Amino acid sequence: MTTALNLAALATTAFGLVSAAVVLAAAGRLVPALAVLLDFLTAAGLLWLTGDPSWSTIAAAAAVIAVRKLVTAGLRPPRPG
Amino acid sequence: MEWADRYGYSPTVNTTAEVLPESALREAVDLLVRLVEAAGALIIFVGAVWAFGHFLLTMVRGAGPDRRFNRIRLTLGRFLALGLEFQLAGDVLRTAVAPSFTEIGQLAAIAAIRTALNFFLGREIAAERAEIERERRKEADGSRARAEPV
Numbered sequence: 001m002t003t004a005l006n007l008a009a010l011a012t013t014a015f016g017l018v019s020a021a022v023v024l025a026a027a028g029r030l031v032p033a034l035a036v037l038l039d040f041l042t043a044a045g046l047l048w049l050t051g052d053p054s055w056s057t058i059a060a061a062a063a064v065i066a067v068r069k070l071v072t073a074g075l076r077p078p079r080p081g
Numbered sequence: 082m083e084w085a086d087r088y089g090y091s092p093t094v095n096t097t098a099e100v101l102p103e104s105a106l107r108e109a110v111d112l113l114v115r116l117v118e119a120a121g122a123l124i125i126f127v128g129a130v131w132a133f134g135h136f137l138l139t140m141v142r143g144a145g146p147d148r149r150f151n152r153i154r155l156t157l158g159r160f161l162a163l164g165l166e167f168q169l170a171g172d173v174l175r176t177a178v179a180p181s182f183t184e185i186g187q188l189a190a191i192a193a194i195r196t197a198l199n200f201f202l203g204r205e206i207a208a209e210r211a212e213i214e215r216e217r218r219k220e221a222d223g224s225r226a227r228a229e230p231v
Contacts, residue, residue, distance in 0.1 A: 001119065008126045015133035022140045023150055032150055036136070039157055042198070043129045046164065049191055050122045058190050065198055072205075 002051050009047035016040020038068040107178045114171045121167030128160020155209045158202055165199045 020037035024030065045061040053061075135153045172192040 001115065005122060008122065012126065012129040015129050019133055019136040022136050026140055027150065036150065036154060039154055039161075040129060040132075043125050043157070043161055046125050046161065046168070046195075046198075047122055049194065050118050050168065053187070053191070055187065055190075058187060058194070062190070062194050065194060069201060 005047055005050050009044045012040055012044040012047060016044065035072065038071060042068055103178075110174055110177045114174045117167055117174060118171040121164040121171065123164075124160055124167060125164035128157050128164065131160065132157040151209055151213060155206060155213070158206045158209070162199060162202045162206065165195050165202070169195050169199065 016037050016039070019040060020033040023036050024033035027033065041064055045064040048057055049061050132153050135156075136150070139149055139153070169192065172188060172195065175188055
């Protein structure tokens with residue numbers, strides 16, 4: 001199962017890269033493309049966490065999710081007041 | 082103790098019948114955890130494939146407004162949240178048998194990550210949905226204003 005999960009996680013990362021490129025080409029802006037890429041990377045991180053992960057895998061997944069949270073919070077446009 | 086000898090009774094023999102031995106319980110829980118976690122992983126992967134296909138379709142059909150991308154992201158977020166629920170269920174099941182402190186520690190770390198992510202995803206989905214609703218209302222107001230010139 002671990003091999004299938006690793007493949008799925010790799011495929012999800014690749015999907016994210018292509019989707020981000022598509023969004024960047026279509027919208028012409030970096031922020032939505034980055035948001036899409038981070039969503040896919042989160043999905044890949046969750047797939048890495050499935051099964052019996054080691055401490056390093058757990059730390060890597062936590063780091064990706066924390067970075068995603070920080071970047072999303074930093075890139076969010078200010079709400080119109 | 083003559084009767085005991087006659088009927089083969091010995092006080093040293095363990096007479097407690099093991100209805101559910103620990104090893105069997107461990108194997109059953111392990112199987113269930115694998116099934117539930119695999120279901121969660123499958124949901125997450127299906128969501129990723131679905132979102133990827135829709136991003137490509139949007140590109141082929143011609144890019145629309147950003148709202149279309151946001152809708153796809155919103156659905157991907159829903160898939161992730163659903164998959165996370167399954168994986169959290171697997172974590173809860175795994176707490177039934179956790180033999181060593183290392184495993185308990187890893188389980189706690191994974192469960193904490195998943196719970197935090199589930200919480201933030203829920204908030205992001207709600208915010209995204211509110212944003213889409215606000216844009217739709219703004220568009221509806223705009224078209225109504227154009228239709229009724231003063």
